[in-house]
Amino acid sequence: MLVHIVDVSGSEGRDPKEDFEIINNELKKFNSEIAERPMLVAGNKCDLATDEQIADFKSHVESEGYKFFPVMAAIRHGVDDLLNTVLEELSKLPPIKQYEPEAAPLVPVAEIGRGKVEIEENDGVYFVKAEWLLKVLGGINFDDYDSVNYFQNVLINSGVIEALKEAGVQEGDTVDIYDIEFDFVE
Numbered sequence: 447m448l449v450h451i452v453d454v455s456g457s458e459g460r461d462p463k464e465d466f467e468i469i470n471n472e473l474k475k476f477n478s479e480i481a482e483r484p485m486l487v488a489g490n491k492c493d494l495a496t497d498e499q500i501a502d503f504k505s506h507v508e509s510e511g512y513k514f515f516p517v518m519a520a521i522r523h524g525v526d527d528l529l530n531t532v533l534e535e536l537s538k539l540p541p542i543k544q545y546e547p548e549a550a551p552l553v554p555v556a557e558i559g560r561g562k563v564e565i566e567e568n569d570g571v572y573f574v575k576a577e578w579l580l581k582v583l584g585g586i587n588f589d590d591y592d593s594v595n596y597f598q599n600v601l602i603n604s605g606v607i608e609a610l611k612e613a614g615v616q617e618g619d620t621v622d623i624y625d626i627e628f629d630f631v632e
Contacts, residue, residue: 448483484539486528565609573623
């Protein structure tokens with residue numbers, strides 16, 4: 447839903463019809479999908495315009511298929527009609543599209559192999575550094591049981607768990623892999 451507000455009075459030496467066309471053309475260039483949305487047109491500063499100016503602009507807007515609302519925003523004249531129509535039109539629109547990011551495809555655990563792994567212990571926290579793990583982490587949903595199991599299998603089969611044990615990690619110690627923290631459990 448779009449609402450164009452145009453000064454119909456031309457009080458600043460501008461042509462309201464030309465301004466309206468420029469706005470629409472720029473909108474089409476910017477995003478044609480947005481330009482196709484339903485539109486209402488508010489002709490503002492009607493108190494400074496002649497009846498002929500208002501009628502001329504109204505005729506122009508309606509000839510293009512849009513609803514016209516004469517308003518005087520400074521004193522809220524006509525604003526309630528416009529707002530009520532906006533609410534009515536919004537209730538007719540389809541639901542907003544929700545886009546969910548697609549998870550990165552998971553590489554089979556057998557194909558990951560053993561990459562370089564560095565373990566650094568600092569104040570009882572074991573920090574794992576392994577550049578290749580960043581790609582794996584991008585595809586893990588830690589709220590999903592199967593995804594967490596996959597991640598655990600990657601850690602086991604790629605040698606990360608073995609490297610942690612060699613570094614001295616014990617049951618219950620904190621492990622940090624690129625800001626993902628968990629307690630070590632065998």
